Structures are given as C-alpha cells and as structure tokens.
Amino acid sequence: MPPTSRRPSSRHPGRRPGAARRGRAATPAAAEAVTTYGSPRITRRMAVLLLVLLVLAISYASSLKAFLQQRDALATTRAQISESSAAIERLEKQKLRFDDPEYVEQQARSRFGWVMPGEIGFTVLGPDGKPVGKGPELPDAPPAASPGPQWHETLWGSVEVAGGVPDKTTPTPSDEVVTPKIQDEGQ
Template sequence: MAASGAAVLHRAVRANLTARALALVVVVLVLVISYATSLRIYFAQAHEIATTKAEIAQSQASIADLQSQITRWNDPAYVSAQARERLGWLVPGETGYTVVGADGKPLGGGLTLDSTPTDDPGQPQAMWWDRMWGSVKAADKPAVKKADPGKRAPVTPDSKPR
C-alpha cells in the first residue's frame, strides 16, 4: 500500500505541477500579447515621427531655397542680369545684336515672341467689354430644356400620333 500511496502522491504533485505550468503559460501568453500590441504601437509611432522629421527637413530646405532666391532678387545686379538674359533688355547706350541663322531664326537663347494671330485675320478682334457684354446677353437667354420623356402623357389606343 505504501507503493500505491507514493504513486497517488506522485500523480497529485504531477497534476499540480501541470496546472502550475499551464497557469504560467497562460500568464506568459497574456504578457506577450499585451507587449506585442504596445510594441506595434511604438514602432508605428516611431515610423510616423521619422516621416514627420523628413517632411520638416524637406520644408526647411525649401524655405532656405526660397530665402536665397529672395536674397538674389533683392540684388540689383542679379535683376539686371535676368532682364538681359530673359527679356533681352539693354542698358541705355548699349547696342544689341541678334545672331540670325541661315533659316532666318535667331540663334541661341533669349526671348522669342509669337506674332501669329490666334483669330481669323479678316475678323477684327473683339474688345474685352464686348466679350463681357456677350456673356451678359447669353445669361439672359437660358438654353431651352428638352422635354422630359417621363412627363409625357402615356400612349393609349385612343391617343393620336403627333
């Protein structure tokens, strides 16, 4: 009977150990799940912070570039250089030259003007006030609405064709 008492005691200890192990596994599993959620949120926030810092750095670089452009445009020498390059302007007393190629078009950069008329050459261009008055006249005459097929009288054997 001593052997069977020891076996019962061994089973009770083993069952108690299994219950403890199961409880420990459940506690560890709950901790892992709660920490995993917290870690996921932490990494998402860290990514958002890094993205925001990159946007801030890009905005600061853009601001620095715009401030340097403002500084350049406040310099009269830069403004005159841009007027010469872009618009072909000259300082009073200078003589300007344009090099023309064999095809009759100017060589190099600079401003080119398109003198082709956009409207019919035989028709005089309308002045802005004429165009504006035309829009007022058009607003007074709304477009005619088409009849709604759903509002027609139903077709019956008595109805006559139109």
C-alpha cells in the first residue's frame, strides 16, 4: 500500500482532527481550569517571576537611593563653591580698595580715630563722661601662650645676681683643682 500523506482539508486549514478549538476547552474539567474567574492561580513560573522582579526592585531601589544622596551632596557642594567664589570676589575687591591711599586714610580715620599731623582730633563725651557713639577700637591682643615672668622681672633678676657676692659654701667648678694621675709604667 502506498504511503498516504495527511493533508489538511481545504475547508479548515491548520486544523488537526481531535484538537480543541482555540479559546474553548475540550473537556468540561479543562474548561473549569481555564475559565476560573475567582482568584488567579499562582503557578511556579509566576512565583519565580515575582521573586526575580522583587529582587530587581530592591537592588534598583538601593542604587536609586545612593544616586539621590550623591546628587544632593553634589548640589550642596556646588552651592558652597559658588558662595566661596562670591566671597573671594568680594575680598579681592576689598584688597584692591586698600591699594588706594585715600581709602586707607579714610579707614584709619573712621576705625581708629587717627588724625593727620597738624589736625586736632576730638571726642564727644556724654553726661556720664563716656564717649558718645562708637569710638575707635583696636582688636584685643591675643593671650600669652604661657604666663611666665615678665621681661622686666627677668632683667632685674639678672642684675641682682650680677651685683651680689657669690656664696663660698658651694664649690664652683673653678675652685676644684684637677690633678692628673700618673701611672707608673713599670708596675
């Protein structure tokens, strides 16, 4: 008998005999499994997919948090740089003003109350005898590093020692006589 090939019928192309139609279940039990309208069934594939998506979301969230923190730090640093640049520009302008002798003179008069030779300076006193308004102020001197004797005390102490008579009870190195020992080479 010659082999016969099965060809789909021309009336229904792509259809196999005994196969269920698309969208319909072949048996009533299969129809229940496919067309359940209650809670969806979670399959293993779906659980693995949800787990992978959860892990990816957590890893991206931590990366996003680090990105946002770095972006905020960068914005803060840029703001500090712009403030520092503005301060530098102000100080450079002030430095240029101090190159002008008239400005220096005006600052010396207003800050310290200085007057030029031949001028007469005055201070207005209130009823309590204190100057009215803000008077000239100098910055306070920095405190001494270690409170030791003043220079004039040290100087006077050296004068007293130099003018006194040395005490003979304690021997000085010049009072001692050093006699070298001579060893006999024969012994």
